[in-house]
Amino acid sequence: MAAFIVANIAPLMFAAMVVFLLLGYPVAFSLAANGILFALVGIELGLLDASLFQALPQRVWAVMSNETLLAVPFFTLMGLILERSGMAEDLLDTIGQLFGRLHGGLAWPTPWCSSARCSPRPPAWSPPRSSRWA
Amino acid sequence: MSFLLSLSRLIDAITERVGRAARWLILLTVLISAGNALARYAFNASSNAWLEIQWYLFAAVFLLCAGYALKHNQHVRVDVLSSRLSRRAQTWIDIFGTLFFLLPMALLILVLSWPVFVDSWRSGEVSSNANGLVLWPARALVPAGFALLVLQGLAELIKRIALLREP
Numbered sequence: 001m002a003a004f005i006v007a008n009i010a011p012l013m014f015a016a017m018v019v020f021l022l023l024g025y026p027v028a029f030s031l032a033a034n035g036i037l038f039a040l041v042g043i044e045l046g047l048l049d050a051s052l053f054q055a056l057p058q059r060v061w062a063v064m065s066n067e068t069l070l071a072v073p074f075f076t077l078m079g080l081i082l083e084r085s086g087m088a089e090d091l092l093d094t095i096g097q098l099f100g101r102l103h104g105g106l107a108w109p110t111p112w113c114s115s116a117r118c119s120p121r122p123p124a125w126s127p128p129r130s131s132r133w134a
Numbered sequence: 135m136s137f138l139l140s141l142s143r144l145i146d147a148i149t150e151r152v153g154r155a156a157r158w159l160i161l162l163t164v165l166i167s168a169g170n171a172l173a174r175y176a177f178n179a180s181s182n183a184w185l186e187i188q189w190y191l192f193a194a195v196f197l198l199c200a201g202y203a204l205k206h207n208q209h210v211r212v213d214v215l216s217s218r219l220s221r222r223a224q225t226w227i228d229i230f231g232t233l234f235f236l237l238p239m240a241l242l243i244l245v246l247s248w249p250v251f252v253d254s255w256r257s258g259e260v261s262s263n264a265n266g267l268v269l270w271p272a273r274a275l276v277p278a279g280f281a282l283l284v285l286q287g288l289a290e291l292i293k294r295i296a297l298l299r300e301p
Contacts, residue, residue, distance in 0.1 A: 024216025024224065025231030026209030033235035036242065057247035060276050064193035067185075073163040073192055 013038045138292045145289035153202025163191040182263040197279025201286035225294050232291045240283045247276040
């Protein structure tokens with residue numbers, strides 16, 4: 001059993017990741033838990049050194065100090081302005097009226113609105129979240 | 135249970151306040167970034183401190199708002215399967231995930247990042263860039279953000295259990 005896990009730890013981790021993600025718990029925490037679980041398995045089987053956990057704060061630090069991600073506040077602010085001012089909705093309506101009669105008319109607004117506001121998902125179409133209550 | 139529920143209400147209130155305050159930092163980051171870029175290209179005036187404060191503020195946004203996002207259930211989920219399950223089953227998944235995914239991860243990072251902050255605070259660590267800022271406020275953001283996440287995770291756990299106990 002242990003020999004099998006040692007030989008196949010990467011595919012096993014991938015399979016576990018798929019299962020964890022399909023559970024429907026927030027992706028960020030499922031991925032983190034998958035990493036920690038397989039770190040523990042690896043330490044137990046002698047594949048990894050326990051001191052590697054010390055690198056965890058450094059990983060968070062690397063995300064914080066990543067200057068490429070500084071574009072994110074701009075996109076967040078722009079998305080907020082477009083959403084609250086109703087511009088995103090108007091844009092969606094306009095493109096819908098333009099292309100609504102064509103075959104696949106529903107498919108048009110997505111790339112148009114996305115390229116206009118540089119966001120992969122128009123808010124009006126985002127699928128309903130499962131349990132929205134607080 | 136009523137004590138736990140009032141505890142969760144208290145945590146909710148803290149998270150809400152912190153989140154509402156921290157999100158204004160997005161506007162501040164954008165203004166600083168844009169102002170800094172303008173000053174650099176128009177007047178050839180800039181400093182590494184202005185560059186660094188941008189990612190300090192942005193890091194503050196996503197770390198301090200992690201609990202806020204959890205409270206408002208805004209963390210991205212893959213709900214292909216779970217959306218077909220009953221509300222009760224979804225609540226069980228949330229309880230399982232909070233206990234075995236969220237809390238261990240957040241506690242681990244909280245415990246491991248605290249000494250990093252203390253070291254930085256004691257040694258007065260300064261960024262290696264010329265005119266760089268002191269690093270401890272940014273180092274402090276990691277344990278602070280994950281502490282808020284742990285607290286909000288506990289609050290969500292209490293609320294989910296209360297939901298299950300409802301007839």
